[in-house]
Structure formats: structure tokens, C-alpha cells
Amino acid sequence: MRAGVVAVARPTFDVEFAAETARRAYRVLEGTGWELAGSADLVMDGDGLDAAISDLSAEGIDGLVVLQASFADSTLVAPLSALGVPMVLWAFPEDRTGGRLRINSLCGINLAGYALSLGDTTYGFLYRDPDDPAVSQELADAFAGSPASKPRAAHADGAVAERAAEIAARLRDTKVGVIGDRPDGFEPCGFDAELTASVIGPRIEKRELPATFAAASAVAPVEIAPLRETVGERLAGIDDVDQEEVD
Structure with a gap:
């Protein structure tokens, strides 16, 4: 099989970590025996995506692996359906530290999958670290169209x-x-x-937002004070942000 590869990410996440994750995943793909087109280089905007689609269109690929190197909204994935080949979305787990997620990859394929489904585009997926021994089999299964197991509905x-x-x-x-x-x-x-x-x-x-902001700006300070006090009782840190914006 000749497989295309596109790695997507956004610069608002940990780009260095995303790039390393994409490279690790690409090395796994190299070990599948498939002929690869594309690369692990991060696509982070529309121009980069257009270039990737153009390049892969000329390659005559049989399938496409989208490496969700970090979170990205569906605008970086859904247009790839124009290639007209089976598609697999690959997201990557990350350690939970209690702080901000470094790549938030799973959320990315959630958005991508939703958009693809709206466009009646079928796809496979996997959520595995590149070093997970199950990756190779799950990649093959995803391209073969093996359905994900669904929980039984409880009565x-x-x-x-x-x-x-x-x-x-x-x-x-x-x-x-x-x-x-x-x-x-x-x-x-x-x-x-x-x-x-x-x-x-x-x-x-x-x-609409402009009308909402205009209405909020017209509220008298005497009406804002009680609500601000209530919010302050429920939310920590309200005094640490821009007070004009809070009001």
C-alpha cells in the first residue's frame, strides 16, 4: 500500500513535543512496509494544508494517515477528504499533570471525526502512543474497516x-x-x-456579540455590585484579572 501521511498541529500547543511525537509515529509507519508519501513535518495552517493536499494528490496514494500531533480544529483535517482515499486518524495519549495539556490530541480527532461524519466521510482511528506494541495491528485494522466496539445500551x-x-x-x-x-x-x-x-x-x-456587549455596558454599577459579589463567592481569582473587563 502507498500511504500518505499528514501531521497536523497548532502553534498554541507544545510544538516541540508535537513535532517529536509526529516523528516517532512516522518511524512506526516506516516499519509497516508501506510505501509512504508525505512527512512528519507539522502542518499548522491552511496554506500548509493546501500544499500537502496538492503534493499527495500527485502521489497517487491508496490511503491516508493523519497524525494529530496536537489539537487542531477540523479545518486542518476535513479538507483532506477531497483526496478520496481511506483515512485513519491517529491521536496520542499524554501524561496528565494537573496543568494544561501539552498537545490535547484526542480532542483534535474528536472534532475531525465529527466533521468528517457530517460530510459522510468514513474513517478509522486509533489512540495509541507510537511505542505501544498494539499500534501496527490497530493501523491495519483501521484501514481494513474494522468497526470500533460499541457499548451495549442499558435498558x-x-x-x-x-x-x-x-x-x-x-x-x-x-x-x-x-x-x-x-x-x-x-x-x-x-x-x-x-x-x-x-x-x-x-x-x-x-x-449577537456586539449587541450583548452593548447591553452589558449599559448596566448601572449599582446593579453590577451584587452580582459581582455572588460571582466572587463562587469563583476563585476574580480579583486577579482585569477588573474593568469583569464589570
Whole structure:
């Protein structure tokens, strides 16, 4: 098989760690016996992605491995479906330190997979460290179209069903405010207001950011003070940020 390789990342994450992870994964791919096209070099913007698509289109690849070297929204992955070949998304675990994730790779393939599914593009995936001995077999399985195992749906007992009915009834009388628009590449944050209302009931009230900020700026300080006190009781560190922005 002739496999294309694209490593995607964003510069807002640990680029050095992402690059090393991509190189390690590429070395694993070299050991599969596949003929490779592409590289472990990080693609971090639209221009780089366009160049990668152009290069791989000329290579005549049979499949594509996307190395999610760090988090990236779906705009760095979904366009690769234009290559028209089987695609595998590979995300990488990382140690949890209690601080900010260094690459947040799993979240990246979640967004990518959601966008690909919306476009009726099938894909395989794996979530393994490059040194994991299971990688080679899972790569082969992913390209072969082996389905991921799905948990069995549990049958709700009477109490659970009754609680679900109560929640559904409450939702039918709910109005949800949505301020602004979802960012590009974050398809899971999108919604269809009419479909939401018809299926589960809530009415969606959309407001634009400029109008919301203008309304907030017009609120008198005497009205802000009680709310600020309440927020301060629930959130630590509110006094450590820009106070004008807080108000």
C-alpha cells in the first residue's frame, strides 16, 4: 500500500513535543512496509494544508494517515477528504499533570471525526502512543474497516424512565440563549434551532456579540455590585484579572 501521511498541529500547543511525537509515529509507519508519501513535518495552517493536499494528490496514494500531533480544529483535517482515499486518524495519549495539556490530541480527532461524519466521510482511528506494541495491528485494522466496539445500551428501569420523562417535559418549556456563533472547525458546537425545538423542545434565542456587549455596558454599577459579589463567592481569582473587563 502507498500511504500518505499528514501531521497536523497548532502553534498554541507544545510544538516541540508535537513535532517529536509526529516523528516517532512516522518511524512506526516506516516499519509497516508501506510505501509512504508525505512527512512528519507539522502542518499548522491552511496554506500548509493546501500544499500537502496538492503534493499527495500527485502521489497517487491508496490511503491516508493523519497524525494529530496536537489539537487542531477540523479545518486542518476535513479538507483532506477531497483526496478520496481511506483515512485513519491517529491521536496520542499524554501524561496528565494537573496543568494544561501539552498537545490535547484526542480532542483534535474528536472534532475531525465529527466533521468528517457530517460530510459522510468514513474513517478509522486509533489512540495509541507510537511505542505501544498494539499500534501496527490497530493501523491495519483501521484501514481494513474494522468497526470500533460499541457499548451495549442499558435498558432503563421504571424510575429512570420516569425521571427522563420529567426532564423532557421541563425542556419543552425551556428557552436557551445563545450568544455569538461557533468558531470555524468546531462543528459539535453547531445546532439547528428548528430541529432542537421539534425533537426535545427548547426554544433557542440567538443574540449577537456586539449587541450583548452593548447591553452589558449599559448596566448601572449599582446593579453590577451584587452580582459581582455572588460571582466572587463562587469563583476563585476574580480579583486577579482585569477588573474593568469583569464589570
